[in-house]
Amino acid sequence: MATTQSVITGYLISKLIEENIKVIFCSEDHNPCAELNGYYNNINRNQNMENQISWSIPNKQKLWTNVVNNKINNQLAVLKKYNLDTTEIESEQLAMVDNDETNREAVIARKYFPLLFGANFTRGDDSKINAMLDYGYTILLSAFNQEIVAQGYLTQLGIHHHSVRNDFNLSSDLMEPFRQFVDLTIMDKLDYDFDEYIKLELVDVLNQEISYDNKTYILKNAVSQYIHDCFSFMDEKRDRIGNVGMKDEE
Template sequence: MSWRTVVISSKSKLSYKNNYLIVRNDDVKMIHLSEINTLVIDTTLVSITSILICELLNRKIKIIFCDEKHNPNGEVMPYYGSHNTSKKVAMQAGWDKNIKALVWKKIIKQKIKNQSNILKKFNKENIIKLNQYIEQVQENDSTNREGHSAKVYFNSLFGMEFNRELDSDINSALDYGYTILLSAINREIVNNGYITQIGINHKNEFNQFNLGCDLMEIFRPVVDKVVYENRNFNFDREFKYKLINVLNEKICIDKSEYYLSNGISLYLKSVFKAIEDKKIESIIDIEVI
């Protein structure tokens, strides 16, 4: 099922009534909360009632606030996503390091495979080189095949002059899309009863989304695809809407197509099951198409 990402981009008052989001500006619009996956407040000229915020949190609908430059600035998500959150967090803190090493290896191999798929989709070079990197990935990616593949991949996709440190529309678009993706991943982590701070590989004490950063890796190429397809346009509001809608892109699981939002849910459940059962084969393969 495809879910709506609702974007509020003009001066409005948002309220709640009888299971509906009420948007009041020049006219009045009503959207049933059951249809909404994410609410993006893309302007600072919005007022929102506390009861609406509570209802959105109760239904696990992510709220993303943007700053005066229309860039994502923060998000709101519920404290608890599962009836046994305390138990799951205790388990998460004690995840076996050997299993985590194998999970990270699997994540990186899948990420590079999807990067290879993107290059193939757009008839780019270095597909063979990326496929070689896949075979070279070790536990914990100790030889940093991820870093090597990223350089080759982005140069193949956007040109040899491109790098991720440039101040450019492409990098701004990538960062914006990754933020939307990370938000969706964080939402699903909380829904499953875990916390975002304790990661599999990421361990930055200043990053409250370590686990989200881990689990979003294989989905990044979906954002890359959208950005590449729109690379000749300015990074404007229309471009941002395309990136906000990234959760309705299609991916492939076991030869069947799923919306990205649904694929994220299935994938995270499989990763958590693999860690808890110590069976890496439980992790499903996600293919970007």
């Protein structure tokens, strides 16, 4: 339930649990804050959580390498869309190693944002662009949080991020190749004030058509399939993850 305005009766709760239907409650920021759990029908969820806790380090590293490479490729696609110089980014990507042990992701981010938004731009300063980015990324994070919980896994246990202060380590990991769709929307709206219209446009990013695994999806549906595939990979039920990309770019 992604709204705090809903009212749900005890009878309906009982019927939902009886039918083994998961109900997730979200706070005002649309992030999961609680869920309904029946006493006797959590076998699949319990198994998923046990699997997640046991995910192997090599598989975590392989998935993180895939995530980072996919993110960088999408950053390059964004820069090329606006005919911006990608030489430095491509050079840094070539220096990337397994599990991004040399942290090329962060190095590239420090080069990517000034290339996209101007030489004087830095993430974290008090600017309209950063307010837009933060809002858009929060919408995206919320979508990942809801889907991860809906599929019966824990958002707290990441494959790369491990902060004890972050309840959404796994979401923060897996959403990386999707951030660039927010960047594109903001680039197209740079002349606008950060108002309700822009907020709605950023929410609507979830309804954009994108490419995943060489198929066209609405972004929020791609998130669901992508997360499912990532979990299947970590549970050793599949040996690859498809690429997230701009529509008609793959």
